[in-house]
C-alpha cells in the first residue's frame with residue numbers, strides 16, 4: 387500500500403470536533419485532506435488554515451472550510467509533510483516551496499504531526515537539498531552570497547525552465563550540502579544573511595511523526611516538547 391496514503395490518512399485520527407487545523411502542503415498531506423473532507427461531510431465542525439495556495443485550492447474543492455491565519459490566535463493541530471526527518475525530530479521542509487507559510491502556521495500550532503513515507507527518515511539532515519527562500523529583490527546577489535559561503539545554491543526552476551516563485555513572491559535557492567552537521571548553528575547562520583527570508587530547517591518541531599512502512603504505520607512521539 388502507498389506509504390504516503392497510510393501516514394496521511396492515519397494522521398486525520400488526531401483531529402477532534404471543533405478544532406482549527408493547520409493544513410500542510412504536499413502529496414502526503416493530500417490524503418489527510420481527503421480524510422478531513424470526509425470528517426466534514428460526517429458533520430464535524432472544523433476550520434482549516436492552509437499553508438499554500440495549492441493546499442487552499444485542494445481544500446476548497448473538497449469543501450473544507452478555510453480561515454486565514456490572522457483570523458485565529460491558535461491552531462489546535464497542524465498536519466504537514468516533510469522531506470527529511472532525523473532522530474532528534476529536526477526536519478527539512480520546503481520541497482514543495484511552501485516553507486515560509488508552513489513555518490508560520492507551525493509556530494502558531496499547539497500540536498504538530500508530520501506525515502511521511504519511511505524513506506524520509508535519515509540519520510543526518512542535508513542529503514535533500516535545503517530550500518532557502520530569498521526575497522526576489524537582488525536575489526542574484528543573495529545567490530552569490532550563498533555561493534561565497536560554499537553553500538552550493540541552485541535557483542529553483544519550474545518544469546518549463548522558468549524561475550519558481552513562492553506564494554509570497556520570493557525565489558528559492560536549494561542548497562546542495564550533502565550533510566548538515568549542526569542544524570541549529572546552520573539555521574542561525576542562514577537567518578543572518580541579508581536577503582534570506584526563511585529556510586527549510588524545522589528544528590525539534592513535530593510532537594508526532596507518522597510514517598507509513600510496508601502496510602502499517604509507525605508512530606514516533608517527541609517526548610521533549
Ligand SMILES: O=C(CO)[C@H](O)[C@H](O)COP(=O)(O)O
Pocket residue numbers: 410411412413414415466467468469478479480481482483484485488
Ligand atoms: O514541505 C513541504 C512543502 O513545502 C512538503 O511537506 C514536503 O515537501 C513533503 O512533500 P510530500 O508529502 O509531497 O513528499
